[in-house]
Amino acid sequence: MILSRRSLVLGAAATLAGCDRLAKNEAVRDALFSAENFHKWAQRGLMARDALAREFRPDQISPFFRPNGTANPNTPEYKALWRNGFADWRLHVSGLVGQPLSLSLAQLHALPHREQITRHDCVEGWSAIGKWRGVPLKPILDAARLRDGARYIVFHCADDMGGGRGYYESIDLVDAFHPQTILAFALNDEPLRVANGAPLRLRVERQLGYKQAKYLMKIEAVASLEGIGGGKGGYWEDRAGYDWYAGI
Amino acid sequence: MERALPQRKTVLRHRLPVRLWHWLNALLLYVLFTSGLGIFNAHPRLYWGQYGANYDHAWLGLERFGSWITLPAHYDLAMSRHWHLSAAPIFAFALLFYMLWSLFGGHLGRDLAFRRGELAPRHVWQDIRDHARLRFPAGEAALRYNVLQKASYIAVIFVALPLMILTGLAMSPGMNAAWPWLVDLFGGRQSARSIHFIAAFALAAFFLVHMLMVLLAGPLNEIRSMISGRYRVPEARR
Numbered sequence: 001m002i003l004s005r006r007s008l009v010l011g012a013a014a015t016l017a018g019c020d021r022l023a024k025n026e027a028v029r030d031a032l033f034s035a036e037n038f039h040k041w042a043q044r045g046l047m048a049r050d051a052l053a054r055e056f057r058p059d060q061i062s063p064f065f066r067p068n069g070t071a072n073p074n075t076p077e078y079k080a081l082w083r084n085g086f087a088d089w090r091l092h093v094s095g096l097v098g099q100p101l102s103l104s105l106a107q108l109h110a111l112p113h114r115e116q117i118t119r120h121d122c123v124e125g126w127s128a129i130g131k132w133r134g135v136p137l138k139p140i141l142d143a144a145r146l147r148d149g150a151r152y153i154v155f156h157c158a159d160d161m162g163g164g165r166g167y168y169e170s171i172d173l174v175d176a177f178h179p180q181t182i183l184a185f186a187l188n189d190e191p192l193r194v195a196n197g198a199p200l201r202l203r204v205e206r207q208l209g210y211k212q213a214k215y216l217m218k219i220e221a222v223a224s225l226e227g228i229g230g231g232k233g234g235y236w237e238d239r240a241g242y243d244w245y246a247g248i
Numbered sequence: 249m250e251r252a253l254p255q256r257k258t259v260l261r262h263r264l265p266v267r268l269w270h271w272l273n274a275l276l277l278y279v280l281f282t283s284g285l286g287i288f289n290a291h292p293r294l295y296w297g298q299y300g301a302n303y304d305h306a307w308l309g310l311e312r313f314g315s316w317i318t319l320p321a322h323y324d325l326a327m328s329r330h331w332h333l334s335a336a337p338i339f340a341f342a343l344l345f346y347m348l349w350s351l352f353g354g355h356l357g358r359d360l361a362f363r364r365g366e367l368a369p370r371h372v373w374q375d376i377r378d379h380a381r382l383r384f385p386a387g388e389a390a391l392r393y394n395v396l397q398k399a400s401y402i403a404v405i406f407v408a409l410p411l412m413i414l415t416g417l418a419m420s421p422g423m424n425a426a427w428p429w430l431v432d433l434f435g436g437r438q439s440a441r442s443i444h445f446i447a448a449f450a451l452a453a454f455f456l457v458h459m460l461m462v463l464l465a466g467p468l469n470e471i472r473s474m475i476s477g478r479y480r481v482p483e484a485r486r
Contacts, residue, residue, distance in 0.1 A: 012282075016318070016319050019319050035330065035333045035337065043422040046423075046426040047425055051425040053424055062301065064301075066303060119298060121419070123290070124325065125288070126300055127437050205425070206425045240325070243330075247423075
């Protein structure tokens with residue numbers, strides 16, 4: 001053999017280190033990060049604006065829906081809300097809206113619901129199928145009357161992943177008005193457990209798991225994502241460089 | 249004892265599109281494989297069916313791949329995904345163009361299609377025996393792909409590589425809404441992920457055999473023919 005395994009391994013490691021150095025170059029980094037725009041453009045071009053994510057039969061539901069990320073926000077504020085059965089919890093809708101809202105859990109329960117059995121696709125690779133019930137986001141945004149210039153909906157959460165910076169996520173209006181985009185308060189016919197995001201979480205079924213913000217506290221309509229958190233549109237986008245468009 | 253080599257015939261063995269696509273693929277497969285292992289490391293378990301997470305039955309559970317073979321050379325899911333998802337569309341469109349060129353440019357009919365009698369068991373068996381004895385074709389025969397080469401190139405271009413792209417897309421929640429039939433075709437997102445992983449290692453195995461053949465068949469002549477296209481025809485054995 002001309003190449004020994006050792007030299008192959010060293011060669012591979014050296015080439016990979018070379019790729020890492022390359023990725024530190026501003027232009028290469030920009031190119032790598034801009035692939036997200038291609039995927040968003042291609043997927044939005046291929047699908048109808050309201051194309052639905054696959055919905056499953058009840059017998060296809062995962063035996064156990066794996067919670068991920070924060071299992072309990074554990075802040076004094078959240079604990080107080082939980083102790084009281086979330087009776088004092090309010091969902092605030094603000095920002096570029098004509099009519100700011102403050103909704104209680106009871107008010108959300110009184111609105112028309114949607115039920116969907118969908119697959120949760122984690123960016124890490126695993127999937128879980130669960131049955132969600134909640135209020136579609138559209139009527140809430142309609143009631144709040146988005147003002148001209150509103151381009152993104154930002155979801156602010158009660159947890160901070162232990163890092164001191166609040167979890168948040170954002171989607172654009174195409175996904176915000178999608179029929180399967182709901183604010184879910186029940187999973188598999190039971191009130192949402194703390195580990196799965198009680199009392200209310202987002203479901204954006206055409207995107208990866210980290211978009212499905214748990215422990216919702218405030219919804220904000222904005223013209224730009226700059227100035228919110230680290231400016232990249234979400235907790236993981238800011239912290240770890242995840243794609244904002246999480247459709248792939 | 250050395251004796252003067254007779255002047256041998258040099259021919260144009262590989263045309264430009266073959267050479268360009270070959271080297272582009274070498275680069276992209278390297279990036280895709282190593283960044284793919286980096287992505288796999290985020291959840292190194294594989295399942296069959298529509299769903300699969302830690303509490304479900306995995307048919308394969310591995311330790312994380314070492315940093316010597318992942319891109320980046322440390323655990324960074326976001327960067328692995330940036331590399332993977334940047335390289336994938338280039339790879340997919342290059343394959344599409346190469347397939348069209350092969351089909352309409354004559355490469356498929358002229359170089360890859362099996363000739364009459366080539367698939368006869370006797371002929372295939374003879375080719376296997378020649379490979380096993382490392383008897384490589386010479387003279388005119390060296391200018392054509394042999395039957396095992398044709399079979400493996402066809403399998404790679406028209407089966408394995410498209411399978412990589414389609415199973416990759418089947419894992420995307422956006423494509424799940426755009427092309428629901430694609431996920432069904434593979435029996436669910438986790439099945440698609442498993443097939444993606446198996447096909448990646450099948451391609452890695454092809455790569456290793458491919459390299460071995462280049463080394464055994466005369467690396468300088470073979471590599472030169474993939475760079476400049478010029479190939480020195482080996483003398484027929486006596």
